[in-house]
Amino acid sequence: MKHADLIRQLTLEEKCGLLSGRDVWTTRPVPRLEVPSAFLSDGPTGLRKQMGEGDHLGLNASEPATCWPTAAAVANSWDPALGEAVGAALGEEALAQKVNMVLGPGLNIKRSPLCGRNFEYFSEDPYLAGKMAAGYIRGIQSKGVSACPKHFAANSQELRRMANDSVVDERTLREIYLTNFEIAVREGRPGAIMSSYNQINEVYTNEDPHLLRDILRDEWGFDGVVVTDWGGSNDHVEGVRAGSTLEMPGTAGDSDRQLAAAVRAGVIDEALVDERVDEILEFALRTDAARKAAGEVKLDVEAHHALSSKAAEQSAVLLKNDGNLLPLAAGARVAVIGDFADTPRYQGAGSSNVNPTKLESARQVLNQFPLEVVGYAAGFERADKPNEELLRAAVELAKKADVVLLYLGLPEISESEGVDRTHMRIPANQVRVLEEVAAVNPRVAVLLAGGSAVEAPWLIHCQALLYGGLGGQAGASALLRIVTGQAEPSGRLSETWPLALEDNPSAAYWPSPCRTSEYREGLYVGYRYYETVEKPVRFVFGYGLSYTEFAYSDLKVSAGAVTFTLTNTGKRRGAEVAQLYVGLPGSQAGRPVRELKGFAKVWLEPGESKTVTIPLDDKAFRYFDTAAGGWRVESGEYRLEIGANCHDIRLAGTLAVEGSGTPAIPPEPYRTGRVAQVSDADFTALMGRELPPARWDESAPLQMNDAIGQMYYAKSALARFAWRVLTKKKQKSEESGVPDLNIQFIYNMPFRGIGKMMNGMVTMEMAEGILVMVNGHFFKGVGQVWRGWRNAAKAAKAEKKAAQG
Numbered sequence: 078m079k080h081a082d083l084i085r086q087l088t089l090e091e092k093c094g095l096l097s098g099r100d101v102w103t104t105r106p107v108p109r110l111e112v113p114s115a116f117l118s119d120g121p122t123g124l125r126k127q128m129g130e131g132d133h134l135g136l137n138a139s140e141p142a143t144c145w146p147t148a149a150a151v152a153n154s155w156d157p158a159l160g161e162a163v164g165a166a167l168g169e170e171a172l173a174q175k176v177n178m179v180l181g182p183g184l185n186i187k188r189s190p191l192c193g194r195n196f197e198y199f200s201e202d203p204y205l206a207g208k209m210a211a212g213y214i215r216g217i218q219s220k221g222v223s224a225c226p227k228h229f230a231a232n233s234q235e236l237r238r239m240a241n242d243s244v245v246d247e248r249t250l251r252e253i254y255l256t257n258f259e260i261a262v263r264e265g266r267p268g269a270i271m272s273s274y275n276q277i278n279e280v281y282t283n284e285d286p287h288l289l290r291d292i293l294r295d296e297w298g299f300d301g302v303v304v305t306d307w308g309g310s311n312d313h314v315e316g317v318r319a320g321s322t323l324e325m326p327g328t329a330g331d332s333d334r335q336l337a338a339a340v341r342a343g344v345i346d347e348a349l350v351d352e353r354v355d356e357i358l359e360f361a362l363r364t365d366a367a368r369k370a371a372g373e374v375k376l377d378v379e380a381h382h383a384l385s386s387k388a389a390e391q392s393a394v395l396l397k398n399d400g401n402l403l404p405l406a407a408g409a410r411v412a413v414i415g416d417f418a419d420t421p422r423y424q425g426a427g428s429s430n431v432n433p434t435k436l437e438s439a440r441q442v443l444n445q446f447p448l449e450v451v452g453y454a455a456g457f458e459r460a461d462k463p464n465e466e467l468l469r470a471a472v473e474l475a476k477k478a479d480v481v482l483l484y485l486g487l488p489e490i491s492e493s494e495g496v497d498r499t500h501m502r503i504p505a506n507q508v509r510v511l512e513e514v515a516a517v518n519p520r521v522a523v524l525l526a527g528g529s530a531v532e533a534p535w536l537i538h539c540q541a542l543l544y545g546g547l548g549g550q551a552g553a554s555a556l557l558r559i560v561t562g563q564a565e566p567s568g569r570l571s572e573t574w575p576l577a578l579e580d581n582p583s584a585a586y587w588p589s590p591c592r593t594s595e596y597r598e599g600l601y602v603g604y605r606y607y608e609t610v611e612k613p614v615r616f617v618f619g620y621g622l623s624y625t626e627f628a629y630s631d632l633k634v635s636a637g638a639v640t641f642t643l644t645n646t647g648k649r650r651g652a653e654v655a656q657l658y659v660g661l662p663g664s665q666a667g668r669p670v671r672e673l674k675g676f677a678k679v680w681l682e683p684g685e686s687k688t689v690t691i692p693l694d695d696k697a698f699r700y701f702d703t704a705a706g707g708w709r710v711e712s713g714e715y716r717l718e719i720g721a722n723c724h725d726i727r728l729a730g731t732l733a734v735e736g737s738g739t740p741a742i743p744p745e746p747y748r749t750g751r752v753a754q755v756s757d758a759d760f761t762a763l764m765g766r767e768l769p770p771a772r773w774d775e776s777a778p779l780q781m782n783d784a785i786g787q788m789y790y791a792k793s794a795l796a797r798f799a800w801r802v803l804t805k806k807k808q809k810s811e812e813s814g815v816p817d818l819n820i821q822f823i824y825n826m827p828f829r830g831i832g833k834m835m836n837g838m839v840t841m842e843m844a845e846g847i848l849v850m851v852n853g854h855f856f857k858g859v860g861q862v863w864r865g866w867r868n869a870a871k872a873a874k875a876e877k878k879a880a881q882g
């Protein structure tokens with residue numbers, strides 16, 4: 078232990094106090110031993126240090142900070158060094174705002190394109206997500222601040238997010254949902270990690286010793302702080318035992334008392350508490366020292382705004398450019414159409430929401446570019462309502478221009494923490510504007526904002542499509558630099574855009590409205606599925622155009638690396654993202670036809686060639702052998718492919734690899750990739766055990782881990798009435814186009830959340846009493862709530878007395 082001396086001087090109460098928050102955002106200090114309090118703050122898109130009374134959903138004002146392109150956008154850069162630069166700037170802002178831990182990056186795998194938080198995550202591919210996350214972590218921590226990658230792990234839907242059980246087989250878990258975290262932890266060495274809300278195979282991640290101890294700490298060598306997601310602690314004692322360090326937010330001592338009582342009763346060994354205390358002390362002392370050493374740091378608003386713009390530029394993806402419509406020549410006469418040109422969509426909603434230091438709109442910055450703007454028309458209303466007047470004005474304007482810059486996007490409602498999307502379309506009124514405008518002026522370049530993949534049957538109506546993601550506060554100028562040729566488009570998609578939602582391999586299983594969410598598609602997530610079953614998509618994983626072209630030649634394969642030559646054969650400077658895919662034809666273990674195992678983003682002048690080397694690392698050939706409980710390599714002749722994306726393979730070679738052992742043969746769908754409709758029998762065989770009940774038992778009383786949104790079958794008529802009122806409010810807010818995040822949060826929250834999320838106003842004992850009432854025993858429940866209140870008051874009084882000596 079690093080702080081054994083200090084720990085020896087702490088009382089049991091002080092130790093337990095260190096393992097949960099003082100309030101929503103800070104840890105407890107121990108002034109007599111000079112242990113400082115530490116401040117934790119979201120997050121990945123920019124700092125969100127809340128002012129005054131903090132809620133954790135981004136609903137209250139926070140201190141101004143740079144709003145960066147979201148992780149989904151920056152992942153499209155395929156440039157971990159860019160992630161590192163953004164991370165370093167984030168770390169600097171954390172120092173300036175006296176924050177010890179940045180709650181990010183978010184790196185969950187995009188299992189479905191509909192997850193409401195996809196804009197906060199990097200990719201459908203664990204290798205790319207892990208590399209990008211490691212970049213962010215290195216950057217943030219270069220300033221002495223701790224990063225906190227999240228949400229560990231298999232946290233793939235917002236519906237019932239705090240009470241959902243991810244039923245996933247061990248191999249899929251390891252290869253897809255943990256490899257991203259493994260890379261982030263091993264290569265980024267974060268000081269902290271956030272456990273997720275959900276369960277994995279019936280165990281809450283925050284109290285799962287297999288996840289937190291065997292894998293995270295023992296296998297990957299993580300020695301930092303495991304923080305619960307806010308309200309994600311189910312049983313604090315079990316969490317501490319499993320390897321979770323800090324429960325957030327604080328419960329005004331309720332959880333500490335439970336932990337201290339458990340130690341006294343011999344339920345948990347004090348040595349385990351000491352281990353966790355050592356972790357929190359190390360974090361608080363180390364980051365506090367870094368903050369002090371940095372002195373007063375002033376936020377350089379302009380420099381960070383410029384870096385944010387640079388990041389947006391390097392992340393934008395040119396998806397279509399017929400007849401080289403882009404870049405526009407100087408002096409081109411453009412009509413600027415679309416509400417998004419005036420009111421940009423630049424970030425998502427929820428806990429990642431940033432109060433930006435500045436905000437560009439395309440309309441504001443257009444005058445900095447050599448274009449002749451013939452006018453602006455909003456074209457459509459943000460909510461999907463027809464508006465003939467706006468439409469006609471847009472069409473008239475389009476007639477007067479050489480080129481139309483049409484700003485479209487996903488509306489705010491589509492992308493928010495707490496709410497999943499229900500479809501992948503952009504609003505119909507926007508598509509109508511595109512169609513009508515294109516009918517009078519076919520030279521339309523669409524500039525699309527949004528943090529997730531969309532269905533794009535409307536693609537035929539535009540000549541060019543430039544996708545900016547959610548580009549942060551300075552995204553508008555970044556896209557215009559590309560439009561005018563002042564910058565080169567160099568982004569590549571970090572997720573597949575399927576033709577239709579139904580094509581996605583998880584479509585039949587996701588989102589689960591019930592207890593469990595079954596990961597029946599197994600390893601075949603995103604392109605792993607589309608490529609294996611040869612399903613056509615709109616844009617493949619890794620896709621993106623440049624204003625120039627590249628040639629690949631001279632592939633050389635060795636045991637340690639692949640090497641090839643990349644040449645810019647066009648007339649402009651540009652960057653190619655060369656991607657290494659590995660597959661094993663005829664694999665017995667069953668594996669996707671190709672999987673990303675390396676990449677390199679290479680900038681080249683016209684005519685220039687470079688030799689590119691991509692190492693074959695420890696992840697290149699491995700698969701997880703569930704029966705053996707470890708990583709193995711299957712012997713065989715591996716196919717090594719270098720592609721411009723996952724489908725356009727430019728060079729291929731083979732490498733004979735000597736492995737170990739013979740893999741078990743999985744059920745048929747997991748060999749062929751035909752996983753869209755996996756039978757119970759096949760999935761059970763893959764899991765190697767009976768599936769847990771998918772539905773909750775509506776005849777049984779509600780439990781502490783059932784969600785408040787389940788009160789429709791509560792025994793108490795009052796609870797059912799409350800459910801109806803809440804449901805009505807929820808529906809109303811959804812229909813209004815601006816979902817009320819608080820209501821969504823309450824709806825999906827389990828009853829235990831009442832005891833964990835109210836800063837100690839309601840203790841767990843009181844929350845249990847409330848549940849007794851919900852289950853139809855009103856007076857018994859009231860009695861329990863009263864007893865709980867009295868016990869908490871007594872304990873608080875005793876603690877106060879003890880503190881006064």
Ligand code: BGC
Nearest residue numbers: 119133134180227306307428
């Ligand atoms: C989110 C986390 C976030 C935390 C604190 C939770 O609701 O899931 O991502 O860091 O709140 O705001």
